[in-house]
Amino acid sequence: MPLNIQLPTARASRRILVAGAVAAALVLSGCSTGTATESSAPSAPAVEPSLDFTGPGGEAPGTLDDLALTDEEIAKVKAGDFTAAFVWHTSSEFVTAVEKGATAEFDKLGIEVVASTQADFDAATQANNLQTVLALKPDIIVATAADPTSAAATFQPAVDAGVKLAIMTTPPAGYTAGDQFVSIVTESLTQAGKLDADLLGEALGGEGDIGYMYHDADFWFTNQRDEAFKAWTAYSYPDQKIVAEEGFTDEAATQEIAAAMIARNPTIKGIYVAWATAAQGVLAALRDAGRSDVKVVTNDLDATLAADMVAGGNVVGLVGNGSTNLGKGLGMVGAYGVLDKEAPALVAVTPMGVTADNISEGWLDDYGTEPPASVTGK
Incomplete structure (x- = not known):
């Protein structure tokens, strides 16, 4: 049997702003974990963002x-x-x-x-x-x-x-x-970010105030994906306005962060979260606040979030990582x-955008199995 070590600890990391092709048309408004900030809607880029990306050392995929x-x-x-x-x-x-x-x-x-x-x-x-x-x-x-x-x-x-x-x-x-x-x-990080933007944009009809909860750490993978979401939202859905941006490093803090975000910005109708386990706290905050109207998209197929999505809850889209x-x-x-x-x-x-309509196909693509009964209710 392989050795399996599970040693949970607190996390600490530092923030980096990722420079890349997908972020060229954006100016990121800085913020720290637990402090809500408001930002103006970015102007739609004149040029469509690129789906090309490079690795942390400039590697071409x-x-x-x-x-x-x-x-x-x-x-x-x-x-x-x-x-x-x-x-x-x-x-x-x-x-x-x-x-x-x-x-x-x-x-x-x-x-x-x-x-x-x-x-x-x-x-x-x-x-x-x-x-x-x-x-x-x-x-x-x-x-x-x-x-x-x-x-x-x-x-x-x-x-x-x-x-x-x-x-x-x-x-x-x-x-x-x-x-x-x-x-x-x-x-493909840029494709994932675009899928997130499209899932939320389609759910909101391309308009409305949204919140952006990104990974506030020097982590190449999440940094580029988060920035791709912003770039494609600005380009494809110019009538959607990011009114609050929040960084996080600790998944356990996202419920408190999201609660403060929606309290300070009650017009928010959609929230992007960097990944699924962090989004669970956001979902809990929305339920506590009675905000069934707020749409959530995130990355990774998570059974808890998928069950909420299939049941018609806050979650409207997940991006599977293959x-x-x-x-x-x-x-x-x-x-x-x-x-x-x-x-x-x-x-x-290649990642895949997953909604309630294609949950079985998405689960099979990502995990190689049918979704569990906790997701489908069957």
């Missing part, structure tokens, strides 16, 4: 189809008796689904999973988890850096030991593909590593 192994290479991996471990940044249904997809790929390749850890976005916890995992001497580590800056030192012992790092979304700062790690596997395909890509990248085969520096999986 390829696709999952760019990863392939020959029969001879597969046989070589199977004969190698390789092992793998997961050193995650946090836990969620999304991470669980990615791990499921990666484990399935490892199983096909004869790679044994010996450990799985999560750090609740705490850098010190992740450092401790890595040391515990290294004692098991895995050949491959699948990881997301909880804090990119400190992760450079955290993961250096793994690099020094020759462990092959397969990175989901966010590598340690200063690390490069083909050197300290094999490849990054992520979703989680099992992300996992498959990470498993393939791990195999590339032990074969010393050069992989694409960045691999992007």
Whole structure:
């Protein structure tokens, strides 16, 4: 049985404004966790935002189809008796689904999973988890850096030991593909942000005041996706006005933040939240306030939010990450590593917009299963 370490801690991280093609037409109004700020509606950009994006080191994304192994290479991996471990940044249904997809790929390749850890976005916890995992001497580590800056030192012992790092979304700062790690596997962040904007825009009929709750930390993956939502909202729905922006680092704080946001801005009819577990607090705040009129969109397929959506509640759209395909890509990248085969520096999986109308299709695309009875009521 793989080692499974769950060590919840408080999180602390710092904010960064992401510069990229999708944010070129925007000016981000700064705010800190727990303090509501109001902003003017951004003018619709004259030029349509680009769906192109680059990785944290300027990597251009390829696709999952760019990863392939020959029969001879597969046989070589199977004969190698390789092992793998997961050193995650946090836990969620999304991470669980990615791990499921990666484990399935490892199983096909004869790679044994010996450990799985999560750090609740705490850098010190992740450092401790890595040391515990290294004692098991895995050949491959699948990881997301909880804090990119400190992760450079955290993961250096793994690099020094020759462990092959397969990175989901966010590598340690200063690390490069083909050197300290094999490849990054992520979703197409700009496509995800556009899907969020379209889901909310369509639910609101393209007009009304909205709130924007973004991840207030130096986290490449969420930063670009959040900014893409703003860019596409400004371009595609110029009659929707962002009247309040709130950053958060602690998922447990989102209920309080959302409660303050809607109290100060009662005209809000829609809210974007960076990801699903953070959106659960927003949903609780809306229910407490009796605000059934406020529409919510977020990223990741979460059973609690999906059940609310299917029942006609506040949630009107979720963006699936293609989680099992992300996992498959990470498993393939791990195999590339032990074969010393050069992989694409960045691999992007296509996300999917999910509503109550296509929940079964979306769940199958993301998790490879039908949605649970708690979602469908069946």
